[in-house]
Amino acid sequence: MRIGLAGAGTMARVHAAAYRRMGAELVAVYAPNRAASASLAEAFDLEPFEDYRRFLDAVDLVDVVAPTYVHEPLAREALQAGKDVILEKPMALDAASGRRILEAARSHRRRLFVAMVLRFFPQYRRAAELVRAGAVGRLGVVRLKRVSFPPRIDWYRDPRRSGGAIVDLMIHDLDYARWLLGDPVRVFARRVAVGEGEHVQALLRFPGGALAWIEGGWAYPEGHFRTGFDLAGDAGVLEWRSDDPPPVRTVFSDRAPPPEVGLPMAGLEEDPYELELRHALSAIATGAPFEVAPEDALAALELALAVRASAEGVA
Amino acid sequence: MRVGILSFAHVHAEGYAEVLRGLPGVELVGFCDPDDARAGRFARVYGLRRYGSAEALLAEGLDAVAVTSENALHRPLVEAAARAGTAVLVEKPIATTVEDALAMRRAVEAAGVPFMTAFPMRFSPAVRAARAMILEDRIGPVRALVGVNHSENPRRHRAWFADPELAGGGAVMDHTVHLADLYRWFLGEEVAEVYAEISNPFDPEVEVDTAGLLSLRMAGGASASIDASWSRPAHYPRWGHLQIEAVGERGTLVLDAFAGHLHGWTAGGYRWLGYHPDPARAMWQAFLTSVREEREPPVTWRDGFEAMRVALAAYRSAREGRPVAPAEL
Numbered sequence: 036m037r038i039g040l041a042g043a044g045t046m047a048r049v050h051a052a053a054y055r056r057m058g059a060e061l062v063a064v065y066a067p068n069r070a071a072s073a074s075l076a077e078a079f080d081l082e083p084f085e086d087y088r089r090f091l092d093a094v095d096l097v098d099v100v101a102p103t104y105v106h107e108p109l110a111r112e113a114l115q116a117g118k119d120v121i122l123e124k125p126m127a128l129d130a131a132s133g134r135r136i137l138e139a140a141r142s143h144r145r146r147l148f149v150a151m152v153l154r155f156f157p158q159y160r161r162a163a164e165l166v167r168a169g170a171v172g173r174l175g176v177v178r179l180k181r182v183s184f185p186p187r188i189d190w191y192r193d194p195r196r197s198g199g200a201i202v203d204l205m206i207h208d209l210d211y212a213r214w215l216l217g218d219p220v221r222v223f224a225r226r227v228a229v230g231e232g233e234h235v236q237a238l239l240r241f242p243g244g245a246l247a248w249i250e251g252g253w254a255y256p257e258g259h260f261r262t263g264f265d266l267a268g269d270a271g272v273l274e275w276r277s278d279d280p281p282p283v284r285t286v287f288s289d290r291a292p293p294p295e296v297g298l299p300m301a302g303l304e305e306d307p308y309e310l311e312l313r314h315a316l317s318a319i320a321t322g323a324p325f326e327v328a329p330e331d332a333l334a335a336l337e338l339a340l341a342v343r344a345s346a347e348g349v350a
Numbered sequence: 351m352r353v354g355i356l357s358f359a360h361v362h363a364e365g366y367a368e369v370l371r372g373l374p375g376v377e378l379v380g381f382c383d384p385d386d387a388r389a390g391r392f393a394r395v396y397g398l399r400r401y402g403s404a405e406a407l408l409a410e411g412l413d414a415v416a417v418t419s420e421n422a423l424h425r426p427l428v429e430a431a432a433r434a435g436t437a438v439l440v441e442k443p444i445a446t447t448v449e450d451a452l453a454m455r456r457a458v459e460a461a462g463v464p465f466m467t468a469f470p471m472r473f474s475p476a477v478r479a480a481r482a483m484i485l486e487d488r489i490g491p492v493r494a495l496v497g498v499n500h501s502e503n504p505r506r507h508r509a510w511f512a513d514p515e516l517a518g519g520g521a522v523m524d525h526t527v528h529l530a531d532l533y534r535w536f537l538g539e540e541v542a543e544v545y546a547e548i549s550n551p552f553d554p555e556v557e558v559d560t561a562g563l564l565s566l567r568m569a570g571g572a573s574a575s576i577d578a579s580w581s582r583p584a585h586y587p588r589w590g591h592l593q594i595e596a597v598g599e600r601g602t603l604v605l606d607a608f609a610g611h612l613h614g615w616t617a618g619g620y621r622w623l624g625y626h627p628d629p630a631r632a633m634w635q636a637f638l639t640s641v642r643e644e645r646e647p648p649v650t651w652r653d654g655f656e657a658m659r660v661a662l663a664a665y666r667s668a669r670e671g672r673p674v675a676p677a678e679l
Contacts, residue, residue, distance in 0.1 A: 175551030176561045176579045225573035227493045234494040236575045238563045244549040248563045254597050267581035
C-alpha cells in the first residue's frame with residue numbers, strides 16, 4: 036500500500052517518522068510548492084509533488100496532514116479518486132464541512148480514519164480501560180488539562196484557518212470526555228486572551244449528573260506544554276499529569292530550543308502517533324472497524340464548536 | 351490569653367483545640383457543645399472542661415472564642431459572644447444565608463467585638479509565597495485561575511455536613527469559600543459572576559450536592575474555576591487537595607499547598623503525611639495578636655461574607671441555569 040503525505044509541516048514530519056519506524060511504504064509528499072516539501076522529501080526519500088492529481092496517481096492511501104483549512108478539498112478529492120484517507124484532527128473547521136467529508140467517504144466507498152491521537156496515548160487508553168472495567172465505579176467529576184504555548188506558525192494562530200485553541204487542541208480532551216461519558220447535555224465555557232494566546236475553561240454536564248472540567252489553551256511561555264487528567268468515580272480516582280517524572284530523564288546544562296508547535300509525547304517505544312497509524316493501516320488492510328470512528332471525530336468537532344460558541348457568548 | 355471553643359460540630363474544632371493547647375501564653379479554658387456524645391468524646395480526648403451553654407463558658411470572661419458549630423448555627427453563638435464582649439473567630443462559611451451574615455455583623459459592630467473569618471489557607475507559607483509572586487508581578491497580569499479544593503466526603507466524620515438545613519448545602523457550600531477567598535486576596539478584586547454545575551454523583555444516601563464545578567469571572571476580567579467536589583475516595587492517601595494555577599501574561603504559577611508530604615506506608619496503608627507547619631496555628635496567632643493589640647483582624651467579616659456569597663451565587667446559578675452575580679444576593 037503506497038502512502039502519500041498531503042502536507043509537509045509539523046505533523047507530516049511526525050507521521051513520516053512513524054511510517055518509517057513501522058516499515059510502511061511511504062513514497063510521496065504533496066505540497067502546493069516544491070520549496071515547502073523539499074526538506075521532508077529529502078529527509079525521508081519521498082517523491083515530491085506540486086500537482087495534487089499526479090500525487091494521487093502515485094499513491095493508494097493519502098494521509099492528509101495539511102493545515103485544517105484545506106482538509107476538506109484535499110480529503111474529498113482523494114476519496115473521489117478512490118483513495119483511502121487518513122485525516123489529521125480536527126477533521127474540519129465546521130460541522131458542515133466535516134459532514135461533507137464523511138459523505139464523500141460513504142459515497143465513494145473508501146475508508147476514512149480521523150487521527151484522534153489522544154485515544155492512542157497509553158496513559159489515556161489505560162485509564163479509559165480501567166474506567167470501563169469499573170475500577171473507579173461510576174464517574175462523577177472528570178478533570179482534563181491541555182495547555183501549551185502559542186504555536187509559532189501563522190495559520191495555527193488564525194482561528195479562521197485553525198479553528199483556534201478549542202477546535203485545534205481542546206478537541207482532544209472533548210473527544211476523551213465523550214469517550215468516557217458520551218455526549219454532554221450542557222456546556223459552559225470562558226475564554227480569555229493571554230498575551231498572543233488564549234486560555235479556555237469549560238464545564239460540561241452529562242446525563243446522570245456526571246460533570247467535567249476541561250482546560251485548554253495556548254497560554255504558556257514558549258516551550259511549555261502541560262497535560263493531565265483526574266477521573267473521580269464513586270469508588271476511586273485515577274490521576275495522571277505530565278508534571279510527574281517520566282520513565283527516562285536527563286540532566287544537562289543546556290536546554291534544547293523549543294519546537295514550533297507543542298506536541299505531547301508519551302515517550303519510549305509506545306509512540307502514540309505510531310500506534311495510531313499502525314492501527315489505521317491494519318484496519319484498512321483487513322477491513323476491520325476503526326477504534327475511533329469518523330462519526331466520533333465529527334461529534335468531537337461539534338462539541339468543540341459548542342464550547343467555542345459558549346466562550347464567545349453565542350447561545 | 352483565655353480562649354474557648356463554641357461547639358465541636360465542625361471537624362476543624364479538633365485541629366483548633368490541638369493548636370490552642372500548644373500556643374504559648376494561651377489558656378484553653380473549655381468548650382460547650384449541645385451534643386452529649388460528641389462533647390463526652392472531646393472532653394476525654396483533650397481533657398477539656400465542658401460548659402453547659404455558650405453563655406456559661408462566655409461568663410468566664412474569655413478574650414476570644416472559636417465559633418465552630420454547624421454552618422447554619424454560627425449566628426446565635428456569635429451574638430452570644432458579642433453580648434459577652436468576646437472576640438470571635440468564625441468558621442467558614444461564616445453563615446448559610448445573607449441574612450444571618452448581616453445579623454452577625456450588626457451584633458459584633460454594636461458590641462465593638464473583633465470578628466475574624468477562619469480562612470487558614472491565607473496563613474499557609476506556600477499560599478503566601480504564591481500571592482507574593484503575583485503581587486511582585488512575576489507572572490504578569492493574571493488572566494486565568496484554575497482551582498481545586500476537592501476532598502473526601504466529610505459526612506464520614508460528621509453527618510451534618512450533608513444536612514441541607516445545618517450545612518446550607520453540600521460540597522459547594524463546604525469548599526467554595528476557600529478558593530473564592532484566595533482569588534479575591536490574590537487579585538484584590540471581587541468575583542463578578544458565577545456559573546455553576548452542581549450534582550450528586552458520589553453519595554446516593556444524601557440530599558446535598560457532592561460535586562460542584564464553578565466558572566467565575568473576576569471583576570477585572572480574569573476567568574477562574576473552582577472544583578469543590580467531594581470526589582476523593584475514603585482510601586485516598588489524604589483528605590484532598592488545595593491547588594491553584596494562575597495563568598499570567600508572562601508565566602504560570604502552580605500552587606499545590608499540601609504538596610510537602612512524606613510518602614507513608616503506615617498501619618493505615620499508604621498515606622501522604624504533611625511536614626509543613628499547620629496554617630491553623632499561624633491563623634490563631636495572627637487572630638490573637640490582633641485581639642491583644644486591638645487591631646482589625648487580618649481576615650474580616652467582609653472577606654467571609656464575599657466568599658459566602660460566591661457559594662450562594664453558585665447554588666442560585668445551578669438552580670436557574672444562568673450566570674449569577676454574587677452582588678445579586
